Amino acid sequence: MLTKRIIPCLDIKNGRTVKGVNFVDLRDAGDPVELAAAYAENGADELIFLDISATEEKRKTLAKLVLDVAEQLNIPFTVGGGISSVEDVDLLLKNGADKVSINSSAVKNPDLINQLSAKFGSQCIVVAIDAKFIEGKWKVHLVGGKVPTDLDLFEWAKEVEERGAGEILFTSMNHDGTKNGFANEALAQLSQELNIPIIASGGAGNIQHFEDTFKIGKADAALAASVFHFKEIEIKELKKHLQTANIPVRI
Amino acid sequence: MKEKQKIVIIDYGAGNIQSIKFAIKRLGFEAKLSNDAAEIRNADKVIFPGVGEAGSAMAMLRSTGLDTVIPTLKQPVLGICLGMQLMCNSSEEGNTTGLGIFDADVKRFNKQVKVPQIGWNQITNLETHLFDGVNEGEYVYLVHSYYVPECKDEICRTEYGVKYSTALHRDNFYGVQFHPEKSSKTGEQILKNFLKL
Numbered sequence: 233m234l235t236k237r238i239i240p241c242l243d244i245k246n247g248r249t250v251k252g253v254n255f256v257d258l259r260d261a262g263d264p265v266e267l268a269a270a271y272a273e274n275g276a277d278e279l280i281f282l283d284i285s286a287t288e289e290k291r292k293t294l295a296k297l298v299l300d301v302a303e304q305l306n307i308p309f310t311v312g313g314g315i316s317s318v319e320d321v322d323l324l325l326k327n328g329a330d331k332v333s334i335n336s337s338a339v340k341n342p343d344l345i346n347q348l349s350a351k352f353g354s355q356c357i358v359v360a361i362d363a364k365f366i367e368g369k370w371k372v373h374l375v376g377g378k379v380p381t382d383l384d385l386f387e388w389a390k391e392v393e394e395r396g397a398g399e400i401l402f403t404s405m406n407h408d409g410t411k412n413g414f415a416n417e418a419l420a421q422l423s424q425e426l427n428i429p430i431i432a433s434g435g436a437g438n439i440q441h442f443e444d445t446f447k448i449g450k451a452d453a454a455l456a457a458s459v460f461h462f463k464e465i466e467i468k469e470l471k472k473h474l475q476t477a478n479i480p481v482r483i
Numbered sequence: 484m485k486e487k488q489k490i491v492i493i494d495y496g497a498g499n500i501q502s503i504k505f506a507i508k509r510l511g512f513e514a515k516l517s518n519d520a521a522e523i524r525n526a527d528k529v530i531f532p533g534v535g536e537a538g539s540a541m542a543m544l545r546s547t548g549l550d551t552v553i554p555t556l557k558q559p560v561l562g563i564c565l566g567m568q569l570m571c572n573s574s575e576e577g578n579t580t581g582l583g584i585f586d587a588d589v590k591r592f593n594k595q596v597k598v599p600q601i602g603w604n605q606i607t608n609l610e611t612h613l614f615d616g617v618n619e620g621e622y623v624y625l626v627h628s629y630y631v632p633e634c635k636d637e638i639c640r641t642e643y644g645v646k647y648s649t650a651l652h653r654d655n656f657y658g659v660q661f662h663p664e665k666s667s668k669t670g671e672q673i674l675k676n677f678l679k680l
Contacts, residue, residue: 233604233605233642234600234602234603234604234643235602235603235604235622236602237601237602237603272667277602277603278602299501302501302502302505303505303508306506306509306664306665306666306667306668306670306671307624307665307666307667308624308626308662308665325499326499326501327501328499328501328502328505329499330499330502330626330665350536351535352535353535353536354599354628355599355601355626355627355628356499356626398599398601398626399599399601427594427597427598428597428598428599429597429599429601429602452597452601452602453602482603482622
């Protein structure tokens with residue numbers, strides 16, 4: 233049976249791993265290559281690297297980091313942050329990334345999703361969506377959650393699927409950093425309306441939250457950062473719990 | 484296992500081959516990337532990767548003449564993911580004919596399941612030395628929208644809405660739908676087994 237995936241997210245700034253609380257107030261959480269190898273050893277199903285400081289110069293650093301990670305890692309990983317062209321994606325995939333994640337650039341230029349999926353295949357194109365629940369509506373936000381748009385989460389997600397995305401990474405800005413659980417209602421609706429895998433992100437605080445996001449939120453994968461980086465949750469323990477709760481996991 | 488063997492990864496411009504090269508390096512071997520027919524024929528082992536779209540990948544193989552080289556190879560050949568699919572008779576993806584090594588026609592998953600299938604799934608009904616030391620029901624990493632229906636060349640099976648073939652074997656040719664280079668220790672064992680053939 234296809235298992236539910238547990239995905240540690242490594243936010244990268246200047247080559248180091250950091251994790252923001254509500255997208256600000258950054259703390260240093262370690263060396264990405266070292267962390268990646270440790271997570272693979274401890275049962276992570278996949279990793280995501282998000283370069284939150286992506287500028288032209290730093291993207292070269294990211295390409296080098298991808299190469300270093302690929303050399304060490306025997307599980308798949310996704311890279312995101314500041315990716316805005318076919319050339320960017322080509323370089324990262326060539327250096328050993330399995331998938332790339334695009335966010336703001338997809339909103340600014342939706343046709344990019346079509347171009348990327350046509351050239352590289354849907355299976356390696358993840359579209360990340362940051363959204364905030366405002367006055368009864370989930371509004372898509374850009375630039376690491378700083379810039380609100382008029383786009384509706386569900387309409388945008390549908391469009392993203394039609395344009396060829398292989399997966400959606402949905403971060404609820406209301407939940408991110410709160411450790412109060414994932415946005416399960418919105419996640420379940422995404423899963424209901426779409427036919428591609430959905431990764432839940434934002435809000436993981438304890439083991440029960442993961443069980444809930446798979447059972448209630450119908451998520452295909454769950455992403456978290458600080459609870460893993462600061463060892464508040466051990467992935468092996470988490471998976472044992474999920475198995476007991478009859479959720480298929482790879483142990 | 485031969486200490487010094489020539490391992491060639493066929494490089495025809497399709498997808499992520501760096502990861503396969505690194506995976507082989509972690510096993511203590513060097514693999515060379517090549518699209519040169521003579522070099523490929525001379526190798527002890529040939530790996531035929533592929534990520535991307537079947538129709539355009541076949542077009543790339545035809546433009547380099549590799550479509551006629553691969554089916555005539557005599558050493559162990561391992562097709563991975565799209566590589567395996569291209570070794571079949573045909574694919575619904577891009578409505579293309581394949582290399583015709585395996586007697587199967589590649590189909591798209593239907594809408595009852597999420598497509599692509601992304602993640603770790605179990606392999607069962609394991610046959611041949613490719614799976615030496617691998618237990619029934621172990622997990623491998625898969626990412627694909629098209630699949631090989633159960634067929635007589637099958638040496639491994641997986642279930643995702645339907646039961647389908649996740650590995651194939653005929654003569655010196657092997658194919659795996661999953662990514663051994665990304666399938667943790669299980670994948671490493673399978674790659675090691677291939678290098679021992």
